[in-house]
Amino acid sequence: MICHPNAKINLGLNVTERRPDGYHNLETVFYPIPLCDTLQLEAAGNTDSRPEGIFPDGIPMQEHATEDYTFRWGGIGIDCPPEQNLLVKALRLIQERHSLPHLSISLHKQIPSGAGLGGGSSDAAHTMKSLNQMFHLGLSDNELEERVTGLGADCPFFVRNRPVFATGIGNIFTPIALSLSGWHLVLVKPDIFVSTKEAYARIIPRKPGIPVTDIIRRPVEEWKGLLTNDFEEGVFALHPEIADIKTRLYDRGAAYASMSGSGSSVFGLFRTAPEETDMRRLFRESFYFQALL
Ligand SMILES: C[C@@](CO)(OP(=O)(O)O)[C@H](O)COP(=O)(O)OP(=O)(O)OC[C@H]1O[C@@H](n2ccc(N)nc2=O)[C@H](O)[C@@H]1O
């Protein structure tokens, strides 16, 4: 089975309080975007399984084989050992209650990590969803959300994967009728890794003046200056290059620009598609992605 774990952006992000368990309550809108990894899961012995299948020609592949799975990955580097990969942890969680055959897992990584895009979380949620489907485990979306939350606060969003207003630690959802269809998304990820834990530690929690849900109902052109990401202040102070990306996106005509999550990626929403070669030249040190939403 092949699936495409996608990334998310945060539209507004207010960290409202620190909890006794060390986590923080927040208010944000999660919005799925078309930047995707490719993930293939096959039971051993499946004659359709071609491990090299999802990797474009010439992409070097790494492999980690154990008694119960073989994991191959390539593309953008992942800075943790394979057993710590969130998709392997998702597999382990499922194996605690269900017996599965030997699995062949292949991941073509295209979402940069440490970017505030939730790539690892998406891989974990999509692994659980795929296993549920392949082996008819009968887990409901609520059960999948509950189980995958243990792997990261961002994970449960990717189970239903639709625009939501999120509260709690980012795991309590209210669907919203927001569509950015017709907007051009530009995403820039500088070569800077931001630790989510450290980014949270730099924030003094507070209630937002205007709730995210009120701002999001207004036209995108009115979001600038109203819809805020509380991580920006601390992260921009540490890395002015990230603030500079936001300024440049506005200079090039973005109607709205913001860092996503705890960074370091910054996105811009444009009414008309910006000239790609110009943008690539402007952000040449960075990972660059452009899509029509
Ligand atoms: C900031 C956000 C916004 O969407 O996304 P990213 O920037 O990571 O994509 C999320 O809250 C990140 O979720 P996720 O990356 O899954 O976090 P986890 O792995 O669960 O937690 C990493 C660390 O962040 C802190 N943490 C995380 C979530 C939360 N609501 N409060 C916290 O204080 C904790 O210190 C935790 O040890």
Ligand SMILES: Nc1ncnc2c1ncn2[C@@H]1O[C@H](COP(=O)(O)OP(=O)(O)O)[C@@H](O)[C@H]1O
């Ligand atoms: N499948 C995966 N893809 C990317 N990173 C992963 C994965 N599994 C575990 N990780 C670890 O999670 C960290 C955060 O990655 P990711 O969730 O993609 O970024 P972010 O938290 O910024 O959204 C990485 O630095 C890496 O150590």
